[in-house]
Amino acid sequence: MNTGTIRSIVLAASLASAGWLAATTSTLAQEVTLRLHQFLPAQANVPAHVLDPWADKVESESGGRIKIERYPAMQLGGTPPQLIDQAQDGTVDIVWTLPGSTPGRFPSTEVFELPFMMTSAEATSRAYWDLFESHMKDGEFKDLQILAAWVHGPGVIHSRTPVEKMTDLQGMKVRAPTRVITALVSELGGTPVGMPIPAVTESLSKGVIDGAVTPWEVVPSLKVQELVSNHTEFGGDHALYTTTFVLAMNKAKYDSLPDDLKKVIDANSGQDVSALFGKTQEHYDAPGRELAVARKNNIITLSAEQVDEWKAAAEPVIANWVKEADGKGIKGQALLDEARALIDKYTAK
Template sequence: MRLVARLALVLGTVTLLASGPAPAAAQQVTLRVHQFLPARAPVPSNFIAPWAKKVEADSKGRIKVELYPSMQLGGTPPQLFDQVKDGVVDVVWTLPGYTPGRFPRSEAFELPFIAGNAEKTSQAAWEYYEKHLRDEFKDIKPIAVHTHGPGLLHVKGNGVRKLEDMKGLKLRGPSRQVNKLLETLGATPVGMPVPAMPDALSKGVIDGTVVPWEVTLPLRVAELVNTHTSFSGNRSLYVSIFVFAMNKKKYESLPPDLKQVIDANSGPVTSRWVGQVMDEGDAPGLAVAKKRGNAIVVLDAKETARWKAVAQQVTTAWIAEMKGKGIDGQALVDDARRLITKYVGPED
């Protein structure tokens, strides 16, 4: 009996060794996504939430994505970039322009009358990032680099119907370059993140704002102004550049197969997707303004040309400023224009 027992023990040990150790459970990852707009706004609802579901599905549930809109995890919109850089959160959607002067090369896309619609310009923005912005964004893992659609003027009262109407208006601007543009055009710029804009309008702190149509709906801008002014042609007064990005260390900590999931949901196609969502969000905003009876003003080609001539001062000044920093601003503007023309087509 002892021999049988001893033989059984040996055979059991051999079987256990042959089978190897039990496989470790597949790594589970949670990504916390933090951003500044309400969950129902176009980008959070029609891009970030679907992106999160796709990542979860592609990872077969090994990546879980938690969404935190409206700065629910604390801080202010200008702090979002550092939140993702420092690992306070895992993913953010934000504007580099919220931290003035920190990302100078990205400002080329925010110069006046350089960009077109969001879907096409966002493809150019990703290509521009790959060529010119890798160093500025070296501390994060960009998932998408994109722009919003054409920015326009939303102003109280009779609004803006010619260049001279800008004089003395207090207008909210989103970034350093857009604020310089507003000042050059005769207005008094008031810098603030977009969530602060409705309160500033309702309290009379500002007379108007510049934003694309898509953001006017969740922030109820059409209820707070009377006139909306856009421009002729396929180049807009301005656009802002955005980044949807992941903490670099978090990305690098992923196993290879989960890195592939993130990589497959990043890049030019993803950037185009966000841009498309922003373009599609413009139509409902415009419809609400029309339904309220607000004035919809489109400046004709002759008047638009007057604005372009004055706005050129902003581009010239930016190029000179970049030269002082050892950056070839003219080359950046030329390449930005080339890439935008590649996707948007020639300026008309």
């Protein structure tokens, strides 16, 4: 073999090695940009205290290789009920949304929205994740990568006129977030008006609705305490209602990540993350309530004994849900029993 041939072989080998090293370095330094889309203003509690800290943590733990762009208040277009489709079809990469915004599509999640199910948001969120893993992950949510599943703190009735008895709801137009809670408002005597949370401020100010059911934590961003002067809380161990949320990622986008970046996402997903999100959201109920106190609004807290009457009136909502679930091929009573047992389990810890 002559000298020229040897030099050619060495040069080819060097080029191949350099190419391999460049490709390897490129892979290791790969940058991924994920777009997170959601429906509330950036300063609202969930974006500010749940989603932003989560996104910051993912970016940090990826060594800056993952960048999460945050788009609040539907800045990328569409309406809140369209968020789940945006994640599924890849219009965006990650969304925070309510499964209940698309009625009938994720029926198993509704079990946690049934009246007087929730104890604390942290315990109920742990139960929700468990049930998601065992009943929903490979069924209703099979086309999405669910990163977290949680609920908010106790639901409260915010109204123009006081609500102390169920009869006070008669003829009152009350905003409700999901199908189950709409059924609950109707069963209790109110006239439910379904609408996403961002529409509440304008609807109250224009008299389209007379009240709304929301947790305390969202009150400041909607200025509810300025638009109504009555707030009805429910005493006892279980809340009037809660709403389910998911942080959902486009499945193809997740699958396209290199294994080490998948691990970063996985480390910031699951039951503990879901429980933290629920706990954090409920934590911000107190500052929201304090704004109403500062305005000297009328805060009505029903005793456990008074709440018993509401519980009895709400029973048909639960029975109807079980029947409907059975009709959809879901064993409604079994799912309800399992959800209650899980909530009890995590509440006792």
